[in-house]
Amino acid sequence: MPNARAVPARAREVAVGVRTVAAGLRAWARAPRLLGLGVLPGLLVGAVLGIGLGVLAVNVGAVGRGLAGALGLDDGWLGDVAAVTASVAVLAASSLVAVALFATLTLTVGQPFFEAVSRRVDARLDAEPEGEPWWPALLRGIGEGIVTLAISIGVSLLLLGIGLLPVVGSVTAFTIGVLVGGRLLAIELTAYPMARRGIVARRDRVRALRPYRLRLVAFGAAVFLIFLLPLGAVLAMPAAVAGATLLVRDLPLAPPTPSDGAHGTGPDTPA
Template structure:
């Protein structure tokens, strides 16, 4: 499939953003249509989620010590100023931990539950007309590619998170603008991760994903940010994961201008 021929639609950016968020809602609709398959998709997310919940709890427990460790320059300051700086540092650490944690959780869960999520993604595509030019990829090569691509995305997100962490110390901006940027960055990388399976079925890799989804960035961000915010809700990542995989299949079809209306049989 030629990824370079994909172009962005002419609708307004705001409209496309909310349309992208709506793809997650359509993915949630599969709970009613295919409850058994979707609930099977919850199991890998639940298993992975327990480990990441423990990691998050550990971060929260030690956040004060970590905040002091990254702000040694404040040791000699007044108690009020030092406490304020370290509260800001703690919030920045939790924010970056959440960003990297959500992306890492998604990467690990997609690997652990690969057979389930591949089935969900494939069923969505079949429901809406199938995958044009589908390429059969053996399980192990597909898994290796998925792991390699996910590691790249998580690594890039860590690099992006460093300047966001530093920006978190800027008064007002760090507590208003930076979280919005963090959600947008997290949403973008989440969309890239979740769209892996439908792109592999088309014989396309990570660079193709970036190029195709970038052509309609508002829609991609709308979907990704919606997923990201849901993943921040307690147990949200576990319950939403199958719907996010389904929504990513729809996002991919839309990016290639393929039908996302159900085929009547």
Template sequence: MRDLGVGFTYLVRGQRWVARHGRQYGFGLLPGLITLVLYAAALVALALWGADFVAWATPFADDWSSPWPGLFRGFLTAVLFGLGLLLSVLTFTAATLLIGQPFYENLSEKVDRDVSPDGTAPESGLPLARELWISARDSLRILVRAALWGVLLFALGFVPVVGQTVVPVIGVVVTGFFLTEELTAVALQRRRVELRDRLAMLRSRKTLVWGFGTPLGLAFLVPFVAVFLMPGAVAGATLMARDLLGEETRDGDRGRDPEGDGYQDGYQDEVPAP
């Protein structure tokens, strides 16, 4: 259970890192803002026309006596919107990372350089187009897995009691796992770690993953929060990736400024008095 606290610590450290690196944080906000606008438009459309879709899909309820058609369709409409919200949470990170690949790649490299004992960051050596293709391909594979989980949880939501108690908890845990996979992928893809190996690595440290991803998934349920947490989440996931691979890391809270040669927030090496 100790890994739960360690995972959450990485999330906090990532937010602290971007708080000290304002330029990286500002650039990291742009992809999230673009994705938020697109997803918000989709959810608004679902809210406006979801009831019409449910009525079209359930013609057999037209012959039911009142008030059962309205109650039944109202319930399905609420469940449909809930499924849309769940899928938006599951896929928001993948879509944002795909849109902001160059931004987050650069941010992750800066974190690696900042906390690496020798001040270097691993590089994939692949052309940008190839990196984008691999990222899109892997994201699609993860989205398929997330969608299958979403459909399964949607179906289980109809089970009395369990659907209203256990299923939401499972949904948050599953969301946290997929969020962590997508976020750590930014750093792990630069290290040429394949998707299958990444999943095996994360499954071997489930409590660490849940400690990082579950609170992040809960926070992402709050409108706009995901946009502001994404840069720090990428930074924290980079630190976690180093842990998963057993890479040596110096104190990331007292790192060098990757934008220059100085130090952050007044931190500097102690120099003996002459």
């Protein structure tokens, strides 16, 4: 049975994560021109991904019927239910990959814009920390994006299997997708401000954020849900970077020691 004091503390952590998203969105009012520039990379990436998602949306019914047929459930009302369930499962699984791919490509293409957004948040509140050089940051971002995308694809296949379960499968798959996708998204978004604080490698970032996992997941899940809205990902990406910077600022983080593998770039361990 959980400690009675632990429940309010956990609830506060979740609330702080969600409030940080709102604080990031309010950054639009303080720097509309800068955050407006941050929309440009999202528009470019969103236009490309939108074509693929549009094709999937048009054909998701046929995909669902195909999966139902592969399971031997293609006749009568049971076949109709199985086809709808499979279609929802495909959408739930593909949403995780789509958000991860969008975030990875947008953060890579728009690295100078989002670094500027994050720096602006830091500089507005106090002295600006020293940043990571542009070229190493770009290479690191590409490598970490590949790791995030690989994890997302693996989890999406699991979600597809869960989503095929009748009644509860779709809801369960969507919920897991939001939580896992939110965590992965938050880890990506915190890269800029944490690199300026000496925490560069992804594994070190995950290790440093582990004590604050509830706050991290709540922040990422809220951003993930916004990204699922029409044009939400494009418009909210700069604000999400600003929110991630505020999230990092509120945490007592210390740079990793050399023995921690500060220069590693491998995948993270579960937080």
